[in-house]
Amino acid sequence: MYGKCGSVENARKVFDSISQCDAISWNILIAAYAQNGHLYEAKTLFKETPQKDVVSWNTVITAFLQEGKTSIANGYFDRMPQRNAVSGNLMVQAFAQLGQIDRAKEVFDSMPEANSWSWHNRVAANSMLQGLIRSGRIVQAKAIFDEMPERDVASWTSIAFAFAQAGDLDQSARLFHRSPQLDVVSCNSIISAFGASGELEFARWVFDSMPNAARNTISWTAMLHAHAQRCDREGVKRCFDAMPTHDLVSWAALLGCYIHLGELDRARDALARMPNWSGLAWNSVLSAAAENNLVAMAEPLFREIPDKEDPLACAMMIGLYAQNGRIDRAWEAFIGVPERSRTVVAWTGMVGGYAQTGHPERALELFREMELSGVIPDRVAMITVMDACSHAGELDRGVCYFVSTQADYGIESSCDHWCCAVDLLGRAGEIERAEELVDAMPFVPGGAVWGSLLNGCRIQRDLGRAIRAAEQLVLDLEPGNSGPILALASIYCGLDWNVGAQTKERELSKQEKHKRTQNN
Secondary structure, three states: OOOOOOOHHHHHHHHHHOOOOOHHHHHHHHHHHHHOOOHHHHHHHHHHOOOOOHHHHHHHHHHHHHOOOHHHHHHHHHHOOOOOHHHHHHHHHHHHHOOOHHHHHHHHHHOOOOOOOOHHHHHHHHHHHHHHHHOOOHHHHHHHHHHOOOOOHHHHHHHHHHHHHOOOHHHHHHHHHHOOOOOHHHHHHHHHHHHHOOOHHHHHHHHHHOOHHHOOHHHHHHHHHHHHHOOOHHHHHHHHHHOOOOOHHHHHHHHHHHHHOOOHHHHHHHHHHOOOOOHHHHHHHHHHHHHOOOHHHHHHHHHHOOOOOOHHHHHHHHHHHHHOOOHHHHHHHHHOOOHHHOOHHHHHHHHHHHHHOOOHHHHHHHHHHHHHOOOOOOHHHHHHHHHHHHHHOOHHHHHHHHHHHHHOOOOOOOHHHHHHHHHHHHHOOOHHHHHHHHHHOOOOOOHHHHHHHHHHHHHHOOHHHHHHHHHHHHHHHOOOOOHHHHHHHHHHHHHHHHHHHHHHHHHHHHHHHHHHHHHO
């Protein structure tokens, strides 16, 4: 009880007052320290536990996973003398979330209850399902789904939504029809997916199939966006007018739809009619303008915002200005925020802005200023600074940032970080090292990774490795993408040009030698 309330000291006092502590007492205290962020103490207690059971091991593994220390958690998992479904499920979820699908599959296949279906197996299977979907391996995800003897709402929603996002709307529709039960969250997700794909009729069918009482603001907002995606201006208005209630979310959605459609006059009219403005409302509208890259609309909104130093609003404007190459205006917005209020998002937007507008050295300088100011970089900040290093030709510095992502900042390296490192090495001419990095990745390399390697090969005219990268892209990942073929053609042309030049040189040399022989 004390541990859950955050009073670790009291929990320790109770523990110390027990004459003979059993495994349950030790486990409770370890969990108390872990839940309150005292990882070192939890680890020490685990070592001191005289009789460790499977719950003890699961508790310490959970502690490390909660802190993002997956590799350490995996070390404990490997040393477990005995495992149960909870142990396996913890690691399956962790690996799946990191995109390490093959390792997640290994753990899933080795789970002791593999032959007897249980709730834990379903959770692990759903983790595998979502991990495969996130990595774009939908065919394998469907195979896992088909093998599941029992499927819950999460299973049906994940697979139907995945096919909708991938553009296979027929398969998504078939799955939706087959699903025995879908809750309001599932229906909202599917409406959003079909709406984003322009399938207004099917989105409407799902919406109409929901009981009136089940429809919430998210349901109506999803339909609003579905009409906007089809450029149905009148449909947007009819849908908004039909809503039973209008709250901040629905007003912001209406404004976002009008902005998306380029209906700035209607957006301004809606803005004038919107009641109960708040900081959140301003930011919602500003965000919609920023997402649609409408500087002309965002600027007056930003000038009229009640809180001129709102860090979120400033961060959005910094990103918008930088995205449009207006780095001076981005800087004005940045310095307009008091230093104490500058968030990592604002700093990252400014660093990225300088990198994108041809000032990578200034970007790196600003990142260093951010560190010195005490702002801790996040995942996006590390990707941004590595990209700046790549464009500045700062190979060693970029590699240091790649290593420090996890070592110094405790951020689990994602596929994006590895992709940046491959791009960095490729641009610097270290193609062999870039290829080694691809092979050493703890993830299945995706299209972005192979694309970065191929781009490096194109720059450095490395035909052999370029062919391998292009094959991975064309045959396995992006069969409809002609980019890899064009990149290969570019390399071939460059090589042929060099060969032709060398042949011509040799021919001229022969002619010159023949002339000298004749003269002699």
